[in-house]
Amino acid sequence: MIPPLGNDPVAARQPHYSPKQIADALQVSESSVKRWCDRGTINTIRTVGGHRRIALDGLQAFLSQADRALVNPDVLGLPALSSCRKSEISGADTADQRQFRNAIAVGDEPTCRQILHARIASRRKDQGQTCAEIAEWLIADAMHGLGDAWCSNELDVYQERRACGIAHRLISELTATLPPPKSTALTAVGGAPEGDHYQLPMMLVQLALRERGWNSVCLGNHLPLQSFAQAAHDYHSDMVWLSVSAMADATAFIAEETKLAADLGEHIPLLVGGRALCDEIRPRLRYTAHCDNLRQFVELVAMMQLSLRR
Incomplete structure (x- = not known):
């Protein structure tokens, strides 16, 4: 759901590849890719017509977990890996989002936590904004930016995985601060x-x-x-x-x-x-x-x- 319960415009623009395209990029057989898809090794979706399709983030996760690299990334319209990687993420709408994105990209968890808690402390109660909405505003924006940066060969996949871990901990910490539900709670x-x-x-x-x-x-x-x-x-x-x-x-x-x-x-x-x-x-x-x-x-x-x- 999120960004929960919502259409993700960045993810919606992600390309989807066929097993043959992935096989050509990895220089392996198409049957091997299909077997990995069916085993769940590669996160795969199926079209309404039943065809296998692999989203960019699914491919990204597979490459990281299998410690593989694309032999022919140009087949997928992706750039070859660069020896010079960037840690700054562009495209944020506000200073807080920009700082949060750059901090999470380099694994600076304390700064991410500081920005999130400062934003929560300064929220306007009359607008009814919840902690969850503020967390989504920062975290979803950051993860979108990381995905775009990876597509542009500006970040490595390990940075995205590290960012996910930071985001998980930040949300878990916010949840842990809440009082337990009442016995009459729905x-x-x-x-x-x-x-x-x-x-x-x-x-x-x-x-x-x-x-x-x-x-x-x-x-x-x-x-x-x-x-x-x-x-x-x-x-x-x-x-x-x-x-x-x-x-x-x-x-x-x-x-x-x-x-x-x-x-x-x-x-x-x-x-x-x-x-x-x-x-x-x-x-x-x-x-x-x-x-x-x-x-x-x-x-x-x-x-x-x-x-x-x-």
């Missing part, structure tokens, strides 16, 4: 479906719900959708949410999501969002509400609290 369960390995969106949604006083249970990512129905039953959930940044098979996801909605019935709202829920897929799903961004999600769950407690 319960929400959620997570990400099979094929979705992104954790930051879920962590931001979890933080947003906890700030609103929900008893929020994050089930994790890469889960079969039937698990959400079982968890909703086990936890006596008042709401279920799905963060969908990626999916392994669009056709299968649509079928499983509609079944999940039917299993939940009319009395358990289902909130969905995420960059993978494009205009082609969304009309084929069943849900209570689709959220375009974290702010919309926060406002919606606030209204749900009032409605469900009546």
